[in-house]
Amino acid sequence: MSRQRGKTEKTSDMMNPQLMAGKFLRCLFRKPGKTPSEIQVEITNRCNFNCPMCQRKELGVKDEDMPFDLFEEILLKLDNPRRLILTGWGEPLIHPDFCRMVQAVNKVYPEAGVCFTTNGFLLEGELADCLLKTRLEQVSISLDRLPGDEKVSTPGHIPAKKITDNLEAFLEKRGRDNLPRIRLQATIQPGSGDTLGEILEYAAKTGIDGVNLVRLQLPFSPGLVRPSQDEEKELLEYAGRLGKKLGVQVDSVRGLGPLLLLATGFDTFCIRLDDYAYITVDGGLAPCCNLRNHTAGSLRDSDLESLYSAPAIRDLWRSLGNPVCRQCDSFRYNYAGD
Numbered sequence: 001m002s003r004q005r006g007k008t009e010k011t012s013d014m015m016n017p018q019l020m021a022g023k024f025l026r027c028l029f030r031k032p033g034k035t036p037s038e039i040q041v042e043i044t045n046r047c048n049f050n051c052p053m054c055q056r057k058e059l060g061v062k063d064e065d066m067p068f069d070l071f072e073e074i075l076l077k078l079d080n081p082r083r084l085i086l087t088g089w090g091e092p093l094i095h096p097d098f099c100r101m102v103q104a105v106n107k108v109y110p111e112a113g114v115c116f117t118t119n120g121f122l123l124e125g126e127l128a129d130c131l132l133k134t135r136l137e138q139v140s141i142s143l144d145r146l147p148g149d150e151k152v153s154t155p156g157h158i159p160a161k162k163i164t165d166n167l168e169a170f171l172e173k174r175g176r177d178n179l180p181r182i183r184l185q186a187t188i189q190p191g192s193g194d195t196l197g198e199i200l201e202y203a204a205k206t207g208i209d210g211v212n213l214v215r216l217q218l219p220f221s222p223g224l225v226r227p228s229q230d231e232e233k234e235l236l237e238y239a240g241r242l243g244k245k246l247g248v249q250v251d252s253v254r255g256l257g258p259l260l261l262l263a264t265g266f267d268t269f270c271i272r273l274d275d276y277a278y279i280t281v282d283g284g285l286a287p288c289c290n291l292r293n294h295t296a297g298s299l300r301d302s303d304l305e306s307l308y309s310a311p312a313i314r315d316l317w318r319s320l321g322n323p324v325c326r327q328c329d330s331f332r333y334n335y336a337g338d
């Protein structure tokens with residue numbers, strides 16, 4: 001069976017005026033759609049790394065995979081998604097059926113974009129070859145510094161040479177249409193200007209499509225240190241200027257633009273809620289990965305539309321009163337609490 005919704009996103013969402021106009025209006029009037037078109041699936045919470053900034057332990061996440069049968073069952077309950085993000089609190093490539101899952105999405109929803117975020121360590125051999133034969137929209141690789149760059153000793157993903165080797169081989173083999181897009185994801189850490197500069201130069205040299213700069217989330221990992229807001233602003237301005245010079249797109253939580261900032265009531269509403277849902281490893285529907293323990297119910301027993309209109313989701317559209325949201329600034333312009 002094949003289900004479709006719209007065209008595959010080949011450019012970033014921010015460059016799609018129709019998509020952005022819909023988002024702007026829903027957020028401005030706090031009117032969620034009937035069903036979300038962007039779905040993230042927690043296909044596994046097992047990981048081959050143990051990064052200090054990862055919140056798996058704090059969230060009490062168990063090391064387990066979503067069975068392939070459940071994944072297939074869930075796929076059929078979606079409403080022609082525009083995009084599926086196959087990433088939970090673990091390393092997606094560790095799932096023994098990962099490539100089969102991408103193939104299943106391609107078959108059921110041929111027009112849907114499929115994305116995932118990986119640490120890149122297992123992006124090699126038969127698995128990489130299998131993935132290159134599927135239709136993937138985007139692969140994001142977490143890389144906080146390049147191998148050999150020890151200037152910044154703050155926590156980050158392991159900067160192993162094997163990862164950059166895998167990444168370069170994958171880039172080399174991808175199709176002439178330059179799909180999947182390959183992006184790097186780096187955390188913004190105090191004093192990390194040189195490190196971010198090296199990552200951007202590496203991206204330009206190797207033909208990587210963009211770099212996403214993300215915040216460390218202190219409420220979940222209180223031992224971490226992040227830059228002051230002023231330093232974060234300076235780091236992002238510097239990265240933006242360098243990205244322009246090098247021809248590398250740089251995205252960050254501060255890049256929403258004035259219209260979306262207005263639509264979110266200047267940080268009083270979380271844009272992550274719009275047109276998006278997170279499905280946990282056992283089929284629960286949650287507002288986002290940080291709220292995986294606050295599901296509206298399970299897709300095993302209910303349909304997407306009923307769960308998406310349940311109070312666990314809709315109450316957040318009225319107020320971010322949930323204690324997790326109050327402390328979270330993953331998708332806010334300013335730091336929470338400042």
Ligand code: SF4
Nearest residue numbers: 270272288290325328
């Ligand atoms: S504020 Fe954070 S926890 Fe709350 S919905 Fe947004 S991303 Fe999720």
